[in-house]
Amino acid sequence: MANQFGVRIRQLREQQNLLLRQVAPLLKMDTPMLSKIERGERPVKREQIPVLSEILKADKNELLTLWLADQIYDVVKDEKLANEAMQVAEKTINLKKRNKK
Amino acid sequence: MANQFGVRIRQLREQQNLLLRQVAPLLKMDTPMLSKIERGERPVKREQIPVLSEILKADKNELLTLWLADQIYDVVKDEKLANEAMQVAEKTINLKKRNKK
């Protein structure tokens, strides 16, 4: 599992001198669960990101970007054609974006 | 569900003048299932791609790339930060690639 996100929130938590047991309840989970999330052993739910950025006084967009990047990475890691696929996907994204506007 | 892949294999199948009922059994599925796959209503398994490219006489890499692009797109569609996330993910991919070599 990709884990730029987990590494970052651990970093932020330590910067704020917060303990797992202090943060976990705010996310409505127990300490082991948050520990696993920070180490990328368990997935984070999208809707938990704003809560986390609030608690850790971090930029919501930064965390969301890292989280998305992790999801993308999980799809293409181990794939020889990762870069090609990324190009195709990017084209699709920009096409759809244009069509909406 | 993203579906560049499905559209492409339908195109290929029709080019070869093959019917759903001819192709489906080769993939060990029934006709409705393949129909749904082609219309993006059901997911395709990674391991079915080589089989499909064999049947449809298509380039394995082309199909795999489309399939991966669909997976990526599913992750970031509806996300404002799609492009940023793609950039971060791409960086990670290339970093890891370098580390392996």
Next chain:
DNA sequence: GCCGAGTTGTCAACTATTGACAAATATAGA
């Protein structure tokens, strides 16, 4: 040895996915 912080392992409850089938809807030719 004990305590606080974090980690590891397990498991039942829940959720989601799958494959399979029947039935409905095109499509085309006689």
Next chain:
DNA sequence: TCTATATTTGTCAATAGTTGACAACTCGGC
């Protein structure tokens, strides 16, 4: 129009995967 064939739609039980919760463990420092 009737019929045959191709595709699509809808449903559902079985299975697989995920989740949350907890006990037990490790690792430091005191």
